[in-house]
Amino acid sequence: MAPERDPRIAKAFKAMKSLGICAETVKPVLKRLLKLYDRNWELIEDDNYRTLADAIFECEDDKEDLCFYELLPLFSDLVLLMSLVKLYTLAEKNADMINEDPEPPSKKPHRGDPEEEVSSTEGNGKNIVNLEEGEVPRSSNGIRRVDSSQSVSVHRTSEPRHFPSEALYANHDQSDPDLGSTRNAIVPLKRKQSIEHSSQFVIPTSHTVPGSTTTSHHSDTRKKMNGPYNHQSTYDIASSACGQVKVSLTCQHTILQHNSHFPSPDEVLNFAESMCRKFCKTVGDQFSVVKLLNELCESYKTGSNRSPGNNIHLPLRSSVHSITKERLEGDLGKRVSSGGGSSSVSRDLVTAKKRVLHKISDITNGSEKVKISLLDETGNEDLPHYIYCPENITYESAYVHISLARIADDDCCSDCIGDCLSSSIPCACARDTGGEFAYTPEGVLSEKFLRSCISMKLWDENQPLFYCQDCPLERAKNADMPEKCKGHRLKKFIKECWRKCGCNMQCGNRVVQRGITRKLQVFVTSEGKGWGLRTLEELPEGAFICEYVGEILTNMELYERNKKSSGDGKHVYPVLLDADWATEGVLKDEEALCLDATHFGNVARFINHRCFDGNLIEIPVQVETPDRHYYHLAFFTKRKVDALEELTWDYEIHFDDDSHPIEAFNCLCGSKHCRDPRRKE
Ligand SMILES: C[S@@+](CC[C@H](N)C(=O)[O-])C[C@H]1O[C@@H](n2cnc3c(N)ncnc32)[C@H](O)[C@@H]1O
Secondary structure: OOOOOOHHHHHHHHHHHOOOOOHHHHHHHHHHHHHHOOOOHHHHHHHHHHHHHHHHHHHHHOOOOOOHHHHHHHHHHHHHHHHHHHHHHHHHHOHHHHHHOOOOHHHOOOOOOHHHOOOOOOOOOEEEEEOOOOOOOOOOOOOOOOOOOEEEEEEEOOOOOOOOOOEEEEEOOOOOOOOOOOOOOOOEOOOOOOOOOOOOOOOOOEEEOOOOOOEEEEEEEEEEOOOOEEEEEEEEEEEOOOOOEEEEEEEEHHHOOOOOOOOOHHHHHHHHHHHHHHHOOOOOOOOOHHHHHHHHHHHHHHHHOOOOOOOOOOHHHHOOOOOOOHHHHHHHHHHHHHOOOOHHHHHHHHHHOOOOOEEEOOOOOOOOOOOOEEEEOOOOOOOOOOEEOOOOEEOOOOOOOOOHHHOOHHHOOOOOOEOHHHOOOOOHHHHHHOOOOOEOOOOOEOHHHHHHHHHHHOOOOOOOEEOOOOOHHHHHHOOOOOOOOOOEEOOOOEEOOOOOOOEOOOOOOOOHHHOOOOOEEEEEOOOOOOEEEEEOOOEOOOOEEEEOOOEEEEHHHHHHHHHHOOOOOOOOOOEEOOOOHHHOOOOOHHHOEEEEOOOEEOHHHHOEEOOOOOOEEEEEEEOOOOOOOOOEEEEEEOOOEOOOOEEEEOOOOOOOOOOOOOOOOOOOOOOOOOOOOOOOO
């Protein structure tokens, strides 16, 4: 049996028919209105279906024109701003009232948390956007409702238009993955009430809005109404390039006392900007409310050139980025750090979320002792695709034989107790570092050891290189006729105490094996290098940061892998474990190893390159294997590093080496010693 038709639908059709509008035209508009109004029929029926009629006329009016529903996204970004304007006014005018409020107003606005919506949020969670006559957002959430004296309105100056209602509420629940917000309900506001003014005061006649090329002006309207003046000022705040669309600030002074301080638009904008910075951590120093509003006007104008039904692409995100929902953080965090999902699934997910702030509280998925967060403040960077691995893992053919039997008694300190560094005579494990431990009791590298490592890495002609008789790298390239070895750098090793040693885990000669302890964060670099790693705390010189973790490959495997790779330039540079090749005769293929963090790796895979003067140095560390075919590569600070400084190291790339299987990137390190001949001055 067919479902019975809602009699209200028939009534709506009838009402429209009396206006000469056919059912075919009514149907799609009514459908959309019902959806937008959450099937709140009262709003549609109100004023003899005025909203419905206006909406139909609006859509039919001009086929070139944009249906007003399409514009709603534009206004959702205004919600926050309006809330702030409202807040400012409240703070200025109603200090007493605010004082009574359990929470200071500065705690109120938080775009990501519906429970902390600002005063413009209705009890039903809907924010208010006023599109026409300067209607104001209503207060809620503990702040007592007062009539506000300011509002922001958007209007197109070239062709005056009306909206189906004087004002719209736009829900701002931020569930749209692309925009970070959705507009899923609008309800009309009541027609604006006149407010009587009890006093007169002078308002400046023109303003130049800071940060904008737009000169603002205001018109000062005073209407005599029943004796007192109804005083209203309108300030143009922003506009589209040619001025067809404008955003203005309309101030009703009627409710202000003549001795109260009335904020100028400059003050309101400054206040709004500072609040945006405070509550939207994603907006940077460059953020400008005026710029945002100019963009809004431009979007409105651009959008109006499209036909109804087309989706509008909003450029507003360049100014304000929405806060990612907890769900996104959780889902993507898991996918990225655990690799639990298939890469294609996570790629789809990531693509869908593009231009949304990425924030993951722990990319290690709990596999490190400390959490390592990831934050994309730009919303522009795709999440990386890899599986987080806290320890190296053999890919296939690499020979990494770890056994107690292979560690000779005189290569460990089985007689030691507690902390080897506290003993007056350095133990056997310090033998490789000249009878002195590489670490100090404070847990950092000794200055002497660090300096000697840095000097051996210096990039100059005089550095000692060693040459293999039969270089595994050349063999990988051409097994039948390998070229001569190009030379390898000599490096100093650290030898840490390990399982066969008698000392405990807190022994000062066990640093790298205890893992990451510093507060680190993966972030998006501003220079265009993609993701990078930074420290969230100040680091002393010689501090251990992390080791380079990846798949242990033979050089043969790496060569084959690189040949097959797409060459999209997003390589995580592999590192050669060649520090001890000098002491070997001819290495077998399975003994000539490297680490590749492209698919499996730890946080080190985010460390970018810097020519010469990076703040990190990589040092080979021998822990569990007696031979040095396989070892750990650990990063230490070369100097004191400030909190929030990016961590970088010199990949030792030869930017002019065409024979290297991985094509070198255009270096953006910014060092004055940059070796890339293509670098931008
Ligand atoms: C080990 S990854 C570093 C993390 C990488 N930025 C990312 O977004 O995943 C190495 C890659 O980062 C980029 N990169 C690192 N240092 C760079 C630099 N100084 N200039 C430009 N790109 C750099 C290159 O694409 C390089 O292949």
